[in-house]
Amino acid sequence: MTGDEDSRMCKEISEDACHQQPGNFMRHLLASLGTKLADELASARLVLPWLLGLIGAPVWMVGLLVPIREAGALLPQLLVAGFIRPLPQRKWVWVAGAALQALMALGLVMIALLSQSDAASRHGLDSTLDGTLAGSLVLALLVVLSLGRGVASIATKDVLGKTIAKKRRGRLMGWSGGVAGALTLISGGALMLLDQQPGQQVLAILMAIAALGWILNAVCAALIQEDSGATGGGANAWDTVREGFRQLKHDAAFRNFNLARALLLSSALALPYIALLGQQQSGESLGGLGVLVLVSGLAGMVASPIWGKLADTSSRRVMRNAGAGASVCCAVAGSMVWWPESLANNVWSYALVYGALVVAHAGIRLGRKTYVVDLASADNRALYVALSNTLTGVLMLALGLVIGGLAQWLGSEWLLLILSGVAASAALCAQRLPEVEDD
Numbered sequence: 558m559t560g561d562e563d564s565r566m567c568k569e570i571s572e573d574a575c576h577q578q579p580g581n582f583m584r585h586l587l588a589s590l591g592t593k594l595a596d597e598l599a600s601a602r603l604v605l606p607w608l609l610g611l612i613g614a615p616v617w618m619v620g621l622l623v624p625i626r627e628a629g630a631l632l633p634q635l636l637v638a639g640f641i642r643p644l645p646q647r648k649w650v651w652v653a654g655a656a657l658q659a660l661m662a663l664g665l666v667m668i669a670l671l672s673q674s675d676a677a678s679r680h681g682l683d684s685t686l687d688g689t690l691a692g693s694l695v696l697a698l699l700v701v702l703s704l705g706r707g708v709a710s711i712a713t714k715d716v717l718g719k720t721i722a723k724k725r726r727g728r729l730m731g732w733s734g735g736v737a738g739a740l741t742l743i744s745g746g747a748l749m750l751l752d753q754q755p756g757q758q759v760l761a762i763l764m765a766i767a768a769l770g771w772i773l774n775a776v777c778a779a780l781i782q783e784d785s786g787a788t789g790g791g792a793n794a795w796d797t798v799r800e801g802f803r804q805l806k807h808d809a810a811f812r813n814f815n816l817a818r819a820l821l822l823s824s825a826l827a828l829p830y831i832a833l834l835g836q837q838q839s840g841e842s843l844g845g846l847g848v849l850v851l852v853s854g855l856a857g858m859v860a861s862p863i864w865g866k867l868a869d870t871s872s873r874r875v876m877r878n879a880g881a882g883a884s885v886c887c888a889v890a891g892s893m894v895w896w897p898e899s900l901a902n903n904v905w906s907y908a909l910v911y912g913a914l915v916v917a918h919a920g921i922r923l924g925r926k927t928y929v930v931d932l933a934s935a936d937n938r939a940l941y942v943a944l945s946n947t948l949t950g951v952l953m954l955a956l957g958l959v960i961g962g963l964a965q966w967l968g969s970e971w972l973l974l975i976l977s978g979v980a981a982s983a984a985l986c987a988q989r990l991p992e993v994e995d996d
Contacts, residue, residue: 581720581781588777592655592709594740595770598763599662599702601626603853603911605695606829607846608665608760610836612672614692616969617961619833621696623825624957629703630710631950647712648783654709655775661702662768668694669761709774716783742854746847801944810932810991815945817876817990818925819952820983823976824883824918826960830976831890831914834969835907848904852912860919867920872927873990879920880984884977886914891973924987931993 598604601622609619644650672691805812832849868875890910893901900906933941964972 584777584781585717585720588655588713588774588781590740591770591773591777593770595658595662595767595774597850597854598770599665599767601699602825602828603832603849604760604763604846605699606832607836608669608757609692609695610833611757611760612669612691612695613688614695615689615965616833617965618692618696619829620826620961620964621957622699622829624953624960625696625699626703626706627825628950628953628957629700630707631946631953632707647715648778648781651709651712651716651778652775654705654707654712655771655778657705658702658709659768659771659775661698661705662764662771664698665695665764666761666768668698669757669764672757713778716778716781720781720783742851746851801941801947804941805944810993811929811941813986813990814925814928814932815948817880817983817986818945818949820979820986821876821880821883821921821925822949822953822956823887823979823983824880824914824921825953826956827883827887827890827973827976827980828911828914828918830964830969830973831907831911834890834894834973835904835911837969848908849911852908853915856912856915857919860916861923864920864923868924868927871992872924872931873987873992875920875924876928876987876990877984879917879924880980880987882917883914883921884980884984886910886917887973887977887980890914891970891977894970928990928993 605622606619609622668691672688805815835849836846864875864879890907893906893910895901896906929941929945960972960976963975967975
């Protein structure tokens, strides 16, 4: 699993790290498996919208789930990178971030068990929190959880670069993604079998398993054998931001890429509303959630390798085509409430559209990641990535508030139709970007 027969071939890591690589590979693998499984079981795109629907939270709160999840992880990156640079060992920052996520997941368990809803009353469950209060607590815990994710993400990449050699890192992520995907499919199947069980109790169990996943991540991170690294050369975060905005002003391709990326946020913002619409139209049974988890897992596993191969040829076309696909998916999902009742009230209808949008969203993510890396040079690549992530985090929060208000006012179906138009605009914007792979 760790490489070819000659284990001494270690690129860009020290001799000591090379000797420790086989053991560190397995620790990284288990840690990554834990966090990937936890991310799926506490997904802001699917599981948390379902939880908000069960506890009777206002619809506008659903619009904030994905922006908080993503922005909380993206916004602190410049500051966290400057903070950890003076630390000889960064794995303890990783451990702290994972432990924080586990604590917040346990908080979600308590909210799921104590929340008031019609479903809870029907099953004879005691409840002490009303929907608005419970939803507000979910959002508050998600803010802290996302900050923990951002802290852990920066430290994880740094430790990975110090302990696992080049040409082993992709293999590591491939193994962890494959195993986590299989476990996610098993989770979806289990939810389908638990179709008529009290939803909040089962979702509480999912959150508890997610907490265990982050605890596994923290324990494995603590056990990694990490050499002390360089502690100098860090840049001031605000100086980096100012330099980034100067680049944004003078580089038209980078500026237009960020505009396209902003419009492509529509796919991420639409996913929880399709899940919520599916719940509203097909009922609150966990079988519906299980179907969505199952289809989402399959779609993600199949889509990424295909998009990856296409992105090596033209990441611009991947962004364009995935944006167009997202537009079609949002339009179909928004119009489904006017379909014949046999289709409009069938969770499989929503699951198929949700899966198709997951495929498009995977292409959007992979295309924009590849494009910005290929657009930048070695001198400004880190700056471009950091600035683009920061801008996206700010936009996510702003759009989340707007989208949530529109959903509360117009309803999920009309919001999805609006997002379809935004995704179509994103595809047109991506079409105008220059090719960067040929360069």
